[in-house]
Amino acid sequence: MQASVYLIPVTLGETSIEKVLPSHNREIILKTKYFIVENIRSARRFLKKTEASIDIDSLTFFELNKHTDANQIATYLDPIKNGFDVGIISEAGCPAVADPGAAIVEIAQKKNIPVVPLVGPSSILMSLMGSGFNGQSFAFQGYLPIEQSDRIRRIKQLEQRIYNEDQTQIFIETPYRNDKLLKDLVETCSPSTKLCVAVNITCEDEFIKTLPVKEWAKRTPDFGKKPCVFLIYK
Amino acid sequence: MQASVYLIPVTLGETSIEKVLPSHNREIILKTKYFIVENIRSARRFLKKTEASIDIDSLTFFELNKHTDANQIATYLDPIKNGFDVGIISEAGCPAVADPGAAIVEIAQKKNIPVVPLVGPSSILMSLMGSGFNGQSFAFQGYLPIEQSDRIRRIKQLEQRIYNEDQTQIFIETPYRNDKLLKDLVETCSPSTKLCVAVNITCEDEFIKTLPVKEWAKRTPDFGKKPCVFLIYK
Numbered sequence: 001m002q003a004s005v006y007l008i009p010v011t012l013g014e015t016s017i018e019k020v021l022p023s024h025n026r027e028i029i030l031k032t033k034y035f036i037v038e039n040i041r042s043a044r045r046f047l048k049k050t051e052a053s054i055d056i057d058s059l060t061f062f063e064l065n066k067h068t069d070a071n072q073i074a075t076y077l078d079p080i081k082n083g084f085d086v087g088i089i090s091e092a093g094c095p096a097v098a099d100p101g102a103a104i105v106e107i108a109q110k111k112n113i114p115v116v117p118l119v120g121p122s123s124i125l126m127s128l129m130g131s132g133f134n135g136q137s138f139a140f141q142g143y144l145p146i147e148q149s150d151r152i153r154r155i156k157q158l159e160q161r162i163y164n165e166d167q168t169q170i171f172i173e174t175p176y177r178n179d180k181l182l183k184d185l186v187e188t189c190s191p192s193t194k195l196c197v198a199v200n201i202t203c204e205d206e207f208i209k210t211l212p213v214k215e216w217a218k219r220t221p222d223f224g225k226k227p228c229v230f231l232i233y234k
Numbered sequence: 235m236q237a238s239v240y241l242i243p244v245t246l247g248e249t250s251i252e253k254v255l256p257s258h259n260r261e262i263i264l265k266t267k268y269f270i271v272e273n274i275r276s277a278r279r280f281l282k283k284t285e286a287s288i289d290i291d292s293l294t295f296f297e298l299n300k301h302t303d304a305n306q307i308a309t310y311l312d313p314i315k316n317g318f319d320v321g322i323i324s325e326a327g328c329p330a331v332a333d334p335g336a337a338i339v340e341i342a343q344k345k346n347i348p349v350v351p352l353v354g355p356s357s358i359l360m361s362l363m364g365s366g367f368n369g370q371s372f373a374f375q376g377y378l379p380i381e382q383s384d385r386i387r388r389i390k391q392l393e394q395r396i397y398n399e400d401q402t403q404i405f406i407e408t409p410y411r412n413d414k415l416l417k418d419l420v421e422t423c424s425p426s427t428k429l430c431v432a433v434n435i436t437c438e439d440e441f442i443k444t445l446p447v448k449e450w451a452k453r454t455p456d457f458g459k460k461p462c463v464f465l466i467y468k
Contacts, residue, residue: 007363019258020353024250097362097369106366109430109444117363119254119436121353128331129241129351132340135331139373139401167373196343202353210343 009120127198133233243354361432367467
């Protein structure tokens with residue numbers, strides 16, 4: 001069988017492996033010796049969590065983040081030439097979706113190397129499932145602009161799209177700015193536009209709540225530094 | 235603990251449970267007695283696959299599809315009042331994403347019933363992971379129009395969006411029209427626009443291939459009646 005690139009999702013937060021990952025993923029991990037990872041320390045921790053007896057020192061890690069040089073990235077797939085599978089592991093959730101990994105997959109596709117995504121938790125997809133919003137048409141927009149006037153303009157643009165295109169709009173924020181984003185949404189969107197906030201998906205304190213913006217305006221929830229996904233729909 | 239609505243993903247095609255579903259899902263299924271399902275026969279088959287000894291006759295099924303009356307749908311959550319969890323199971327993959335279920339979740343959110351999405355295979359998310367395309371910004375557009383001129387116009391519009399907004403565009407087609415859609419994409423898109431076709435995700439014959447449209451034009455793959463996801467990006 002030809003060596004492949006596996007996209008290996010990880011748990012979100014302190015959730016157990018059994019809660020969010022199929023046992024098949026463990027089998028793939030245990031036969032893989034080369035890993036391209038967003039952060040070596042947390043990747044090692046995840047592998048130990050998967051199998052306590054794993055021999056970390058027998059594994060090779062390549063680091064992939066915004067500081068990694070493009071020429072270097074291309075060499076990360078060299079083990080494939082010698083018949084070894086390569087796994088991609090990001091910091092949280094599914095590699096290549098709102099996380100690094102796509103640059104490696106792009107190279108693999110160009111080199112005609114099989115790419116195999118594994119199942120795992122995606123806070124984007126799971127928050128959409130739990131929102132009650134349109135799942136036949138949706139868009140993930142990443143982070144909104146930081147600068148206030150740009151951000152307000154962007155929120156208005158996305159809100160228009162839910163009415164004009166019947167499309168759920170999904171976005172995220174750096175946790176320490178969650179409360180600020182909620183405030184901007186409440187002050188910018190129409191009172192009847194619906195907002196879903198999905199907090200700490202798959203974790204003990206998971207919370208997914210959909211309410212009209214006018215109802216959110218009456219509350220002052222404190223999401224602290226918890227990872228949140230924000231969704232708006234009509 | 236308050237009774238909840240669980241969104242329970244199922245396998246795609248003939249894949250084994252262990253390959254694509256966490257063992258936690260099995261535990262939730264075995265403690266649930268009420269299921270809202272897209273198709274009773276295939277839901278029963280999935281439950282039997284999860285646990286061969288399951289007593290199907292002790293379970294209650296409510297059918298949810300395009301023929302279901304809206305008033306009837308609201309009654310499907312009545313078991314919650316009596317402290318019983320309710321599970322939602324669609325035909326393939328994740329409920330409420332490109333599948334029924336969102337209408338029920340919407341009602342649950344309004345009634346302040348906790349909604350808990352479980353992890354499972356999503357051909358949309360997995361094809362995005364395997365495409366090498368932008369995972370920081372992407373949109374799922376559902377089905378394109380059937381009528382040729384509308385469809386061509388829509389393809390042009392989506393192609394513009396990948397260049398103007400740097401957003402991956404994802405769509406699906408009824409399997410028997412896959413080959414026709416591929417032909418329309420090849421004839422409509424710029425030769426350098428990249429197209430990824432993801433066939434039978436998670437199944438034995440899974441195939442995820444990204445190529446510029448001009449390369450697809452030289453091939454005449456026959457996807458037959460296999461489920462495909464189509465993605466375009468620059």
